[in-house]
Amino acid sequence: MDLHLDLDRAPGGTLRARTEHALREAVRGGRLLPGTRLPATRALATELGVSRGVVVEAYAQLAAEGYLDTRRGGGTRVAGSGAAHDARPAGGGMVATGAAAGAPLHRGANVRGAVPPARFDMRPALPSVDGFPRQAWLGALTRVLRTLPDERLGYGDRRGEPELRTALAASLARRRGVRATPDQILVTGGLRDSLPLVWRLLRQRGARRVGVEDPGWWRIGRSAQESGLTPVPVPTDDDGLRPDALADVQAVAVTPAHQFPTGAVLSPARRAALVAYARAHDAFVLEDDYDAEFRYDRQPIGSLQGLAPDLVIYGGSCSKTLAPALRLGWLVLPSTLTRNLHDDDPASPAGTPPPLDQLALADLIERGEVDRHLRRQRLRYRKRRDALLAELATQLPGFPVRGAAAGLFAVLLLPDGADEQAIAERAADGGVALEPLRAPGRAGLVIGYANLPEPSAPAAVRALARALT
Amino acid sequence: MDLHLDLDRAPGGTLRARTEHALREAVRGGRLLPGTRLPATRALATELGVSRGVVVEAYAQLAAEGYLDTRRGGGTRVAGSGAAHDARPAGGGMVATGAAAGAPLHRGANVRGAVPPARFDMRPALPSVDGFPRQAWLGALTRVLRTLPDERLGYGDRRGEPELRTALAASLARRRGVRATPDQILVTGGLRDSLPLVWRLLRQRGARRVGVEDPGWWRIGRSAQESGLTPVPVPTDDDGLRPDALADVQAVAVTPAHQFPTGAVLSPARRAALVAYARAHDAFVLEDDYDAEFRYDRQPIGSLQGLAPDLVIYGGSCSKTLAPALRLGWLVLPSTLTRNLHDDDPASPAGTPPPLDQLALADLIERGEVDRHLRRQRLRYRKRRDALLAELATQLPGFPVRGAAAGLFAVLLLPDGADEQAIAERAADGGVALEPLRAPGRAGLVIGYANLPEPSAPAAVRALARALT
Numbered sequence: 001m002d003l004h005l006d007l008d009r010a011p012g013g014t015l016r017a018r019t020e021h022a023l024r025e026a027v028r029g030g031r032l033l034p035g036t037r038l039p040a041t042r043a044l045a046t047e048l049g050v051s052r053g054v055v056v057e058a059y060a061q062l063a064a065e066g067y068l069d070t071r072r073g074g075g076t077r078v079a080g081s082g083a084a085h086d087a088r089p090a091g092g093g094m095v096a097t098g099a100a101a102g103a104p105l106h107r108g109a110n111v112r113g114a115v116p117p118a119r120f121d122m123r124p125a126l127p128s129v130d131g132f133p134r135q136a137w138l139g140a141l142t143r144v145l146r147t148l149p150d151e152r153l154g155y156g157d158r159r160g161e162p163e164l165r166t167a168l169a170a171s172l173a174r175r176r177g178v179r180a181t182p183d184q185i186l187v188t189g190g191l192r193d194s195l196p197l198v199w200r201l202l203r204q205r206g207a208r209r210v211g212v213e214d215p216g217w218w219r220i221g222r223s224a225q226e227s228g229l230t231p232v233p234v235p236t237d238d239d240g241l242r243p244d245a246l247a248d249v250q251a252v253a254v255t256p257a258h259q260f261p262t263g264a265v266l267s268p269a270r271r272a273a274l275v276a277y278a279r280a281h282d283a284f285v286l287e288d289d290y291d292a293e294f295r296y297d298r299q300p301i302g303s304l305q306g307l308a309p310d311l312v313i314y315g316g317s318c319s320k321t322l323a324p325a326l327r328l329g330w331l332v333l334p335s336t337l338t339r340n341l342h343d344d345d346p347a348s349p350a351g352t353p354p355p356l357d358q359l360a361l362a363d364l365i366e367r368g369e370v371d372r373h374l375r376r377q378r379l380r381y382r383k384r385r386d387a388l389l390a391e392l393a394t395q396l397p398g399f400p401v402r403g404a405a406a407g408l409f410a411v412l413l414l415p416d417g418a419d420e421q422a423i424a425e426r427a428a429d430g431g432v433a434l435e436p437l438r439a440p441g442r443a444g445l446v447i448g449y450a451n452l453p454e455p456s457a458p459a460a461v462r463a464l465a466r467a468l469t
Numbered sequence: 470m471d472l473h474l475d476l477d478r479a480p481g482g483t484l485r486a487r488t489e490h491a492l493r494e495a496v497r498g499g500r501l502l503p504g505t506r507l508p509a510t511r512a513l514a515t516e517l518g519v520s521r522g523v524v525v526e527a528y529a530q531l532a533a534e535g536y537l538d539t540r541r542g543g544g545t546r547v548a549g550s551g552a553a554h555d556a557r558p559a560g561g562g563m564v565a566t567g568a569a570a571g572a573p574l575h576r577g578a579n580v581r582g583a584v585p586p587a588r589f590d591m592r593p594a595l596p597s598v599d600g601f602p603r604q605a606w607l608g609a610l611t612r613v614l615r616t617l618p619d620e621r622l623g624y625g626d627r628r629g630e631p632e633l634r635t636a637l638a639a640s641l642a643r644r645r646g647v648r649a650t651p652d653q654i655l656v657t658g659g660l661r662d663s664l665p666l667v668w669r670l671l672r673q674r675g676a677r678r679v680g681v682e683d684p685g686w687w688r689i690g691r692s693a694q695e696s697g698l699t700p701v702p703v704p705t706d707d708d709g710l711r712p713d714a715l716a717d718v719q720a721v722a723v724t725p726a727h728q729f730p731t732g733a734v735l736s737p738a739r740r741a742a743l744v745a746y747a748r749a750h751d752a753f754v755l756e757d758d759y760d761a762e763f764r765y766d767r768q769p770i771g772s773l774q775g776l777a778p779d780l781v782i783y784g785g786s787c788s789k790t791l792a793p794a795l796r797l798g799w800l801v802l803p804s805t806l807t808r809n810l811h812d813d814d815p816a817s818p819a820g821t822p823p824p825l826d827q828l829a830l831a832d833l834i835e836r837g838e839v840d841r842h843l844r845r846q847r848l849r850y851r852k853r854r855d856a857l858l859a860e861l862a863t864q865l866p867g868f869p870v871r872g873a874a875a876g877l878f879a880v881l882l883l884p885d886g887a888d889e890q891a892i893a894e895r896a897a898d899g900g901v902a903l904e905p906l907r908a909p910g911r912a913g914l915v916i917g918y919a920n921l922p923e924p925s926a927p928a929a930v931r932a933l934a935r936a937l938t
Contacts, residue, residue, distance in 0.1 A: 004646050004771055031646060033639040037837055043844075121620070129622040134614045141610055145603045151590070153598040153792040170502040177473050177500060189658075193819045302473055323622040327823040350662045351820030354796040368506060375512075 119431030120460040124409035124448040140360035160187025177302030190329035199227035207250035215439040240266035243273035257292030263403020291407040387454035391461040414443040427467035588900030589929040593878035609829035629656025646771030659798040668696035676719035684908040709735035712742035726761030732872020760876040856923035860930040883912040895936035
């Protein structure tokens with residue numbers, strides 16, 4: 001711990017006085033923030049080239065003056081009224097954070113977080129964060145850290161670690177019917193972070209206009225636009241995106257297994273029509289397979305990629321299956337697009353996740369832990385969905401529910417002309433976080449159930465019902 | 470584990486025959502790759518809605534036919550000659566990878582990696598990967614996973630977790646003299662990944678031309694160009710970048726503490742001149758503080774950011790201090806640039822590292838583990854540098870060595886007209902990985918010593934000397 005104290009610049013006097021002065025100025029000037037732990041006296045003495053007694057006396061003097069705090073266990077710290085540090089729980093070991101962080105904060109069990117949670121957090125993108133297999137993840141990290149050769153701690157492969165790409169090729173083949181070799185797979189920080197790369201690859205192949213689902217995930221269109229492409233809204237209905245409405249687009253972004261946000265499943269006829277359009281027009285399809293692992297009424301529908309591996313860019317992640325906090329995802333690219341991905345190319349991927357995390361995921365996939373976890377979560381979500389739908393039917397019988405028995409959310413349709421935005425805001429005020437449907441000509445609410453344990457369903461729907469009246 | 474077997478599409482016959490057929494086709498068609506572990510018979514039976522005996526018989530039949538392999542422990546796997554799977558060590562638990570991964574591979578102690586290591590890996594960007602504090606990192610991850618509230622496993626803050634931003638504000642103030650509040654700090658995956666964001670912010674402020682050091686890190690100029698800025702080479706000499714050569718640039722990228730690749734330290738007069746230029750021309754400075762923690766002859770020089778927090782964008786990372794494999798870094802932004810960083814803005818950061826890793830780093834900083842590690846590494850590097858320089862002086866007395874007693878590398882100057890590229894290639898053939906200097910008018914080699922234990926120095930320099938003759 002180098003304090004950057006400059007004894008030479010301190011005004012003349014004894015070494016002790018100069019040490020004191022330098023430390024005091026460091027605290028006053030804000031270079032040493034409240035709560036910062038100072039080095040042991042012996043270490044600082046060595047660093048400054050003074051005797052230990054000098055530092056002991058300087059610490060004591062500054063503690064007496066109120067700059068330092070030696071009362072608490074764990075050494076000498078910079079004193080101060082910063083809420084950040086006063087609020088830190090005794091044994092936590094992590095820095096709690098105060099108003100200075102500039103984000104709305106709340107107090108968690110042991111650490112304070114960035115977003116104040118609603119009483120019922122039913123945002124549709126959230127998986128069940130209480131189901132994250134912490135012990136298994138820690139076990140995988142432990143095995144990786146115990147066995148990884150030193151040279152693997154370097155910069156790694158920008159396309160992703162080979163172990164994970166191999167494990168993903170096999171597991172996506174098994175679980176999603178994806179057909180790809182490991183060198184078609186790119187490990188990413190999730191679809192959102194990899195979109196700029198997708199658009200760049202498509203532009204290199206001549207794409208100018210990209211069809212995006214309407215309604216759909218707003219970020220897809222926005223991100224395409226930022227990358228110089230023109231997003232073209234394509235209508236969707238209860239069978240998903242309408243390929244007959246595609247015109248003059250060189251790429252189409254689609255959520256075939258479970259349309260976001262309507263919950264529709266792309267019908268077999270439309271899957272075929274979409275592939276036929278792409279083939280006829282030299283277009284690519286971006287398949288966002290965000291929550292397709294979860295189907296409660298039948299086997300999951302295989303990926304569109306499996307039908308046309310040469311035309312489909314497939315994107316998936318752990319955000320819905322394990323936890324968003326892992327920030328681990330993947331792209332599967334047609335082999336014609338995997339050129340230009342070497343490290344020195346402008347198009348080389350950015351934001352590749354840390355190799356240690358990648359290897360932990362490869363370990364869990366290989367051990368079958370991910371499959372076991374998915375089975376548990378599927379059961380859990382089915383029960384939560386059933387409980388939510390039962391409460392909606394009981395308490396809000398006039399409101400139809402839409403969306404396949406799949407994924408993490410359902411859609412509650414509202415009467416024509418209802419102000420879905422205002423209702424969502426009233427629901428938020430009542431402690432229920434959810435999203436308006438934002439579909440042309442329809443009003444509705446997109447309600448996630450992944451984070452709603454069955455016993456909470458009645459109270460959550462009561463709170464929602466109050467927002468509807 | 471869903472195998473995506475479609476019994477209905479299998480040709481008629483008994484359930485057992487149809488199960489066999491579906492499994493066989495999955496292996497033949499490549500959907501089940503060699504080495505893939507199949508579900509337990511009971512689990513697959515439940516999934517398919519058949520009795521367990523049906524699956525047991527199907528497995529046995531396909532094993533008999535050579536499609537499956539039941540000999541090894543750990544269940545039934547898809548058979549096959551894939552080197553990937555045959556090479557997997559018995560107890561490793563991680564998937565080793567084969568030629569299919571498309572990258573040159575070598576066999577590590579327990580896992581095979583992506584880059585074949587040289588006998589002496591003296592690339593200048595590499596820290597001592599044998600010094601990574603694995604146990605401390607695992608301890609931090611364990612504490613985070615044991616105490617983090619569930620709701621923190623969601624999407625997190627795109628700017629970085631508040632705990633880490635708070636810890637970084639304090640520790641950068643102490644160690645590097647950086648002056649910033651936590652909300653000026655962005656957590657990144659390292660400088661390289663955050664460059665597009667830096668250029669976007671600078672362009673929003675009107676920048677068109679950016680000064681880049683010559684010689685310098687090639688990626689800075691390339692990345693600026695990809696983002697629509699014009700890189701303008703600025704000469705450097707033994708006092709670092711020459712501010713008197715700046716003309717019509719609205720930004721300057723610089724490595725003040727330890728110029729890459731010359732090893733020069735920006736002189737105090739030039740630090741002042743650079744800040745004066747920026748202030749006079751409304752320009753910003755990008756300070757790449759990549760290895761400034763390591764100074765062997767004196768206290769590290771404080772950051773340029775501390776002189777002009779309103780003009781300097783400061784970038785640092787764990788890549789040189791802990792390990793590149795952590796992929797954790799940070800930007801410190803002038804407060805005028807922190808607007809437009811909210812989540813829904815086009816300029817919102819991408820590639821934010823996983824929150825769990827961020828919290829582990831915050832934990833290690835707060836516990837003083839990072840400071841302890843830096844002290845150990847500084848001692849280790851100083852010894853390694855001394856050993857390398859001693860050997861160079863003994864074995865290659867005619868070749869001057871340049872570069873401050875700092876960082877991870879030194880520069881060996883070559884006679885005028887020497888072909889540094891050819892020499893670097895001959896060195897690589899002889900087992901020594903290093904880089905040519907690529908400076909106008911000078912020939913030299915950039916030699917990292919972080920990964921060269923003292924006992925290896927004589928042999929490494931002997932191998933290098935052979936490339937020079």
